[in-house]
Amino acid sequence: MVFSNLIKISWKAVILNKMRTFLTMLGIIIGVGSVITMLAIGEGSKQSIRSQISQMGSNMITVRAGSQRVGGVRIDDGSQRSLTIKDVEVIQGCKNIDAVSPIVQSSGQTIREANNWPSTMYGVYPEYLDIKKMELKKGSMFSQRHISQSSKVAVIGQTVVTNLFGDEDPIGKTIRFKSTPFQIIGVLESKGENTFGQDQDNVILVPFTTVQKRILSITYVNSIVASAKSEETANQAVEEVSVALRKLHKSDEGSEPFSVMSMEELLTTVSSTTDILTALLVAIAGISLLIGGIGIMNIMYVSVKERTREIGLRMAVGGRSKDILLQFLTEAIFISVTGGLIGVVFGIVAAKILTVLTQWPTIITGSSLLISFFVCAITGIFFGWYPAKKAANLDPIVALRYE
Amino acid sequence: MERKPIIHIENLKKEFQVGDEVVRALKGVSYDIYEGEFVTIMGASGSGKSTMLNILGCLDKPTSGTYELDGVSVRELSNDKLAEIRNRKIGFVFQSYNLLPRTTCIENAELPLFYNHEVSAAERMERAINALNLVGLQQRLHHMPNQLSGGQQQRVAIARSLVNDPVVIFADEATGNLDTRMSYEIMGLFQDLNRQGKTIVFVTHEPDIAKMSKRTIVLRDGLVVEDIVYEHQVDAKEELAKLPVTD
Ligand SMILES: Nc1ncnc2c1ncn2[C@@H]1O[C@H](COP(=O)(O)OP(=O)(O)O)[C@@H](O)[C@H]1O
Ligand SMILES: [Mg+2]
Numbered sequence: 001m002v003f004s005n006l007i008k009i010s011w012k013a014v015i016l017n018k019m020r021t022f023l024t025m026l027g028i029i030i031g032v033g034s035v036i037t038m039l040a041i042g043e044g045s046k047q048s049i050r051s052q053i054s055q056m057g058s059n060m061i062t063v064r065a066g067s068q069r070v071g072g073v074r075i076d077d078g079s080q081r082s083l084t085i086k087d088v089e090v091i092q093g094c095k096n097i098d099a100v101s102p103i104v105q106s107s108g109q110t111i112r113e114a115n116n117w118p119s120t121m122y123g124v125y126p127e128y129l130d131i132k133k134m135e136l137k138k139g140s141m142f143s144q145r146h147i148s149q150s151s152k153v154a155v156i157g158q159t160v161v162t163n164l165f166g167d168e169d170p171i172g173k174t175i176r177f178k179s180t181p182f183q184i185i186g187v188l189e190s191k192g193e194n195t196f197g198q199d200q201d202n203v204i205l206v207p208f209t210t211v212q213k214r215i216l217s218i219t220y221v222n223s224i225v226a227s228a229k230s231e232e233t234a235n236q237a238v239e240e241v242s243v244a245l246r247k248l249h250k251s252d253e254g255s256e257p258f259s260v261m262s263m264e265e266l267l268t269t270v271s272s273t274t275d276i277l278t279a280l281l282v283a284i285a286g287i288s289l290l291i292g293g294i295g296i297m298n299i300m301y302v303s304v305k306e307r308t309r310e311i312g313l314r315m316a317v318g319g320r321s322k323d324i325l326l327q328f329l330t331e332a333i334f335i336s337v338t339g340g341l342i343g344v345v346f347g348i349v350a351a352k353i354l355t356v357l358t359q360w361p362t363i364i365t366g367s368s369l370l371i372s373f374f375v376c377a378i379t380g381i382f383f384g385w386y387p388a389k390k391a392a393n394l395d396p397i398v399a400l401r402y403e
Numbered sequence: 404m405e406r407k408p409i410i411h412i413e414n415l416k417k418e419f420q421v422g423d424e425v426v427r428a429l430k431g432v433s434y435d436i437y438e439g440e441f442v443t444i445m446g447a448s449g450s451g452k453s454t455m456l457n458i459l460g461c462l463d464k465p466t467s468g469t470y471e472l473d474g475v476s477v478r479e480l481s482n483d484k485l486a487e488i489r490n491r492k493i494g495f496v497f498q499s500y501n502l503l504p505r506t507t508c509i510e511n512a513e514l515p516l517f518y519n520h521e522v523s524a525a526e527r528m529e530r531a532i533n534a535l536n537l538v539g540l541q542q543r544l545h546h547m548p549n550q551l552s553g554g555q556q557q558r559v560a561i562a563r564s565l566v567n568d569p570v571v572i573f574a575d576e577a578t579g580n581l582d583t584r585m586s587y588e589i590m591g592l593f594q595d596l597n598r599q600g601k602t603i604v605f606v607t608h609e610p611d612i613a614k615m616s617k618r619t620i621v622l623r624d625g626l627v628v629e630d631i632v633y634e635h636q637v638d639a640k641e642e643l644a645k646l647p648v649t650d
Contacts, residue, residue: 002520314518317518318567320482323518
């Protein structure tokens with residue numbers, strides 16, 4: 001049969017049963033819509049984690065204390081103190097490493113005159129800024145000289161500025177942290193929240209030695225960050241650092257009291273977690289699409305039964321089995337594809353609304369639209385096939401006599 | 404002038420298997436129907452009339468015997484080929500009209516042409532309107548079946564059977580659901596069509612209807628028992644005029 005005739009006949013059948021068609025479509029609309037929304041949520045969070053991480057510096061390497069496992073049990077106490085300034089020096093000596101900084105941190109109230117604000121103080125090297133891809137907004141970073149003198153100077157983040165100084169210029173002013181006064185010499189450019197909702201601007205950067213000796217009186221460091229010479233050599237750098245530190249700690253692979261991780265690895269870990277989550281969400285949404293498909297099958301069976309005489313008549317006046325098959329298949333595909341299109345729009349709108357209401361990042365990719373649409377058409381063909389086949393196999397004489 | 408047989412059947416048999424039993428619906432039927440004939444097939448219920456007509460209409464195949472329609476031997480044809488023959492050479496009129504509900508007269512009448520890819524949408528429409536004119540429904544082109552009387556619905560069905568310009572029209576008890584007045588009207592229409600050259604084969608069990616055709620073949624238990632050619636054809640419109648007027 002001519003394609004336009006096929007469309008005409010199917011369209012007619014759909015129009016004659018508007019409500020029924022719509023209700024059948026609803027299953028597909030909800031199914032496709034939720035698949036699209038779920039994919040958008042998954043893609044959105046993945047992308048935002050990715051951009052966060054690459055903002056942090058994609059050639060960054062983190063060394064943490066205490067990832068030693070004994071028979072699968074993580075040993076925390078004591079081994080938390082396994083990293084010292086010696087490790088920093090060893091890492092500095094690696095040829096794939098560009099810059100390195102130890103980190104010691106302490107949380108507490110920061111006080112300025114009558115104002116106080118809970119914040120975290122990080123004792124670091126000046127290189128910390130470059131490694132973390134942070135920028136200064138005002139003033140300057142402390143220098144190596146400040147480190148060697150354990151100077152009481154600080155570079156603070158925007159949140160600290162806002163809460164302690166308001167609109168005042170903080171440069172040159174003094175704040176107190178655990179009763180130690182610090183003179184402010186610089187302000188960081190704002191970085192906003194990260195994916196996990198942490199405020200990245202609520203920080204106070206201070207010379208490493210000042211925090212280690214004056215505030216905490218400890219000999220170890222909490223963690224170490226370093227940057228590889230380039231993104232491409234980041235994984236080589238991880239390997240080199242691991243080998244060098246193992247040598248220093250005289251430990252074997254697998255039992256070292258530290259862990260070395262590149263951003264790339266972190267990215268992969270986080271991505272695979274979000275991928276699993278996305279897959280789960282999509283699977284749940286996919287079930288509603290499946291139910292939508294079964295709805296189509298159901299309604300097509302009803303339709304074939306109801307229109308048995310019509311089928312007999314069409315056959316009597318010259319419709320071949322395959323014309324009848326195509327007619328009902330077209331109808332099923334029409335319902336599923338139209339439902340799919342509406343579902344796509346519905347999904348996009350739902351994702352946008354979600355972003356507005358919850359601030360969750362959502363990203364709609366072309367491929368997710370294409371896949372959903374394709375799945376819809378397949379659903380129509382798959383679930384429309386049996387009812388259509390049933391119609392096509394009718395004997396015209398029997399069909400014409402059907403009551 | 405040698406008349407051309409539209410239908411040629413010879414020793415036609417049809418058996419149905421029902422459980423362990425074989426029902427012999429047609430037991431060896433032979434006759435020819437020529438171009439321009441108006442034949443009624445009569446017989447008691449169960450005598451094999453519908454079975455006969457289904458085979459002639461290429462909806463069913465005989466168990467054995469010869470059937471040639473318009474020179475084509477039908478027995479060897481595939482189902483798709485039979486569908487094409489029904490589409491191009493045959494028109495059907497059924498007892499229960501079989502119109503598509505909620506579908507206009509035009510759309511109902513043009514239905515067979517949907518399955519003929521040589522006919523464009525415009526031509527389809529034009530031919531449907533012509534056929535509806537022919538059956539006197541030019542005022543009802545856009546009406547739905549439920550807005551029409553039984554007689555008018557059957558006229559739409561007749562228009563549908565004419566739309567593909569078939570070599571023969573088969574009607575199975577086409578007046579069976581109609582009262583006498585409407586039956587005569589329909590018969591008048593068939594007579595007109597026949598006068599214009601259409602070959603018609605009409606199954607009925609009403610003798611007064613049969614007398615309005617030119618020839619009657621009587622079946623009994625799957626065999627032809629009588630083949631009558633009328634010298635005088637009863638005019639349906641005259642009979643209609645004689646009916647007492649009711650309202
Ligand atoms: N599909 C079928 N299966 C079994 N028996 C059938 C079938 N169709 C018709 N018959 C039988 O064949 C005989 C003729 O039937 P039919 O042609 O319908 O008679 P009519 O139309 O003259 O009333 C009947 O005995 C009927 O029961
Ligand atoms: Mg019958």
